Amino acid sequence: MVVMPQLVEITSFHEPVPPEGQSPYLPGAGPLQGVEIAEWNDKWAGQFQFLATQIRNGLGWRALAIEHVGSTSVQELPAKPIIDIDLVVADPNEEQLYVPSLEKVGFHLVVREPWWYGHRVLRHSNPACNLHVFGYDSPELIKHRIFRDWLRAHPNERRVYAEAKRIAAAQATAADEHTMQYNARKESVIKEIYHRAFTAMGLVKN
Template identity: 60%
Template sequence: MPSRDNIVTFHDIPTPVGEQPYVPGAGPSPVVTVVDPDPDWPLQYAELAARVRDALGWRVLELQHIGSTSVPGLAAKPIIDMDLVVADADDEAAYVPALEAAGFELRVREPWWFGHRVLRHTDPACGLHVFGPDAPEPIKHRIFRDWLRGNPGERDLYARAKRAAAAASTSAGEHSMQYNARKEQVVREICRRAFTAAGLLDGSS
C-alpha cells in the first residue's frame, strides 16, 4: 500500500540515461483528438475489462476504468484508459503473454516509474496501464476520477483545458505527450483540491 506522501506527490522521475520508455517500433501518438462524451464508453470498458479478467483470472488484483472516458459528460480522447494492478509489474511473463493472446500489445515499459507498463488494444481503443500493489498512481487516478464525477465545475474546467491543449498541440504539430504536458498544470491543481477534500492534504500545501 503506498504511503500518503506518495499518493499526493507528483513523481516526475526522469528516464534513466540509456533507457527509453517505448518498446521498439512504438512511440507517442501523433494524433491528438478530443471528442464529445460518448455514452458507449462504459460499455467499451466493460468489454475490455472482461477480456483482461478472462486472460488473467485471479492475477487481477485491481482493475479500474480511469481517465476522461470514465467521467460522464467529460470530453475525451476516444481511448479507454484502464489501471491494472498485478502482484509484480516487472514480471512481464506473468501477464503480458496472456494479454497479448487477448488482443493487447505491449507499448511502454517504465520499470523506474513504479513498474509501469502500457499495453494497447485497438478495437475498442484502449490504453491498459499496469502497476504493482505499492504504486500510488492507481489511487491517485481513482481520486481524480471520482472528484470529477462529483464536481461538475471541476469537470468543466478540465474539459476546457483539454480542448485548449488539443487545439494548441494540433496547431503546433505536437504528439500526445506534449498535449499531456499542456494540461498538466490544471490536472495538478484539480488533484490538490481532491486530495484536500479527501483529507490527504491540509489545504495549505
Template identity: 50%
Template sequence: MPTLHDITTFFDDTPPHGKSPWVVPPSPRPIDIVEYDETWPMQYAERESQIRRSLGALVLDIFHAGSTSVPGLPAKPVIDIELIVADPSHEALWLTPLVDLGYILTVREPWWFEHRCLTASDRSVNLHVFGPDSPEPWKQRIFRDHLRQNTNDRMLYADAKRAAALAATDRGETMMEYNRRKQSVIRDIYTRAFIAAGLTPG
C-alpha cells in the first residue's frame, strides 16, 4: 500500500531520455464533452463484469474512475476503469485475456508505477492498470469522491474541461495537450480534496 506522502504527492510521469510511453501513438481528433449520461454507471458495470470473468482472481481491485463516474459532471463519453493487479509488468498473466475482450494496449510506462493503459477497440473505454503499491488509484478515488460531494468544484472542473476541449480541438491537439490544459485546475481541486479527506492540513 502506498504511503500518505505518496498519495498526496504528484510524481513526474515524463519518460526517461530516449523512452516513449506509446505502444500506439496518439493522433489528434476532436474532443467532445457531453452532458452526463445516466447509462454510464451501467456501461461500467457491464465492463467490470466482463473483466472479472476474464481475469478471475487476478483482479485485486477494480473501480469506475474519471468524469463518467461523477453524476452530473459533463465528460467525454469514454468510461475510465482502474484495474489493480499484482504486477502490471508481468503482462503474460493479464494482457492476453483483455486483448481477447477487445482491448488494445496503447501505453506502457514502467517508470510511472508500472502503469499500462488499454483502450477498447471502439474507444469507449480507457482501462488503466496499476499495481497495489501505486498511489494513483488512491488519488483517482479521492478526486472522484470529492467531486461527487462538492458542487462548486464539480462545476469548476466542468468549465475547465469544456474550455480545454474547445482549445485543444481548435488547435488540432492530442488528448495529452487537452489533459495539460486542465492540469492546474485539477491540482487546485486535489488540494481541497486532500484537505477535506484529512490527508493534509487545512
C-alpha cells in the first residue's frame, strides 16, 4: 500500500527534536558559518542541471525524482549561492543504495535524521549544493514545491521574502551566527507566505 502525506502534515510546521543523545550532524559536520546573500544569478539554473546530471548518472533509476528547490530555483530572488536539491529515493534509510554512488560524484553525507521522514543531507562544494534526500512519502517534498512555485508566480511575495532574507542575513552576520540561526530569523515570514499559498490553493481556510 502506498502511503501518501496527510494534508495536516503538508500544512503544518514542525521538525521533531532529535532523540536524546543524538545529533543530526555527523562527526566533523555542522551548520555552515557565515551568511552571504547574493543577487539572482542565471548561472544557478545551469549549476542545478549539472548536479542533477551527476546525480542521475550516479543513481540511475534509484533517483525517483530530482527537484531544484529553494531560493536559487526562483528567478529574480536573491539567495545564498548554494543550490538546494530535493532527491527522492525509495528508502533514505538504506544509505548503501545511494550514498556511495553520490560520494563518487563529489557529495558527502553531513546530516542523518531517520526520525524526520528519513531525511539526509549531502553537500557538494563545486558548485555548492545542499542535497536533501527524502522518501516519496515525505510532506516536505510537496511543501518545497508549493513554496517555489508560489514565489515564481507572485512578484510581490518575492519582494517580501527578499527583504526578509536581507534583514535576517544582516542580523545573523552582525551576531556571528550560523545558517540555521539565519533560517530561524526569517521563519515567521516564510510561514506567512506559506499560509497565503495554502489558502489560495484551498489547503487551509482563513
